[in-house]
Amino acid sequence: MPQLPAPAYPDDVRARLETDAREVIARYPDSRSALLPLLHLVQSEEGYVSRTGMALCAELLGLTTAEVTAVATFYTMYRRKAGGDYQVGVCTNTLCAVMGGDAIFDRLKTHLGVGNDETTEDGKVTLEHIECNAACDYAPVVMVNWEFFDNQTPESATKLVDDLIAGRTVEPTRGAPVCSYKETARILAGFPDERPGAVAASGGAGPASLAGLRLAKGEISPGHRVVAQRRDVPAGQPHDPSPSEHLSSHDAPQQTSASDPDNPAGPAAEEGE
Numbered sequence: 001m002p003q004l005p006a007p008a009y010p011d012d013v014r015a016r017l018e019t020d021a022r023e024v025i026a027r028y029p030d031s032r033s034a035l036l037p038l039l040h041l042v043q044s045e046e047g048y049v050s051r052t053g054m055a056l057c058a059e060l061l062g063l064t065t066a067e068v069t070a071v072a073t074f075y076t077m078y079r080r081k082a083g084g085d086y087q088v089g090v091c092t093n094t095l096c097a098v099m100g101g102d103a104i105f106d107r108l109k110t111h112l113g114v115g116n117d118e119t120t121e122d123g124k125v126t127l128e129h130i131e132c133n134a135a136c137d138y139a140p141v142v143m144v145n146w147e148f149f150d151n152q153t154p155e156s157a158t159k160l161v162d163d164l165i166a167g168r169t170v171e172p173t174r175g176a177p178v179c180s181y182k183e184t185a186r187i188l189a190g191f192p193d194e195r196p197g198a199v200a201a202s203g204g205a206g207p208a209s210l211a212g213l214r215l216a217k218g219e220i221s222p223g224h225r226v227v228a229q230r231r232d233v234p235a236g237q238p239h240d241p242s243p244s245e246h247l248s249s250h251d252a253p254q255q256t257s258a259s260d261p262d263n264p265a266g267p268a269a270e271e272g273e
Helices: 012-026 031-046 051-061 065-072 094-112 155-168 181-190 198-203 207-216
Strands: 086-091 125-130 143-144 146-149
Touching: 012 031, 012 051, 031 051, 031 065, 031 181, 051 065, 086 094, 086 155, 094 125, 094 155, 125 155, 143 155, 146 155
Parallel strands: 086 125
Antiparallel strands: 086 143, 143 146
């Protein structure tokens, strides 16, 4: 059904957002290129991309609201409705699923009493399944406001959401300390994370992600085991894994046709043979 025009932001909110938006737009030779960060900016105001936010983006960039809506509905990092302070995404794509992602997602749905893309009654946690968190070497992976929590189990994920709801400090396996969804959206809009130590904590790729590169350079042997980096051990320094460390899902070569003499590869047979 036809809708009335989107309501306007209050004057003070609009003035503040417009000032920030002009700063973002100035970074690009073509103003249209600023649309993605501007959508994060308006999301940082309301916790989702509202019709009011899309109308502002369209006005500032000289686009139609249809063009802005087409982008906002394409990318899953833009919410279309209000959600919780913490977006908890469980990867249920192939590798994470077989390593336990489906079990984690089912446990959290039962524990939190919500379904996919639903928010707890206290407004703290929105649960969603993610198609891929781009961290297959640490499967199964859970993300909180896009920060990585690697090698999760149903038990560790349950404790994680309990800590978030209780307001306790949680630290990701890799990345900056977790902040609220609105604060995260502002950082994604391109504004600095001014929390002390947050930028330094962002770090780089973890040891499991770099194993292939190090192997190619001859820095490690083919039989080397890769474990999650402990926070009390300097990066790159060898150590024995503690019981609390989860090994990467790619620690050892898997049995394939090339490494399994009893099951050699061969040409595919014709149907019926």
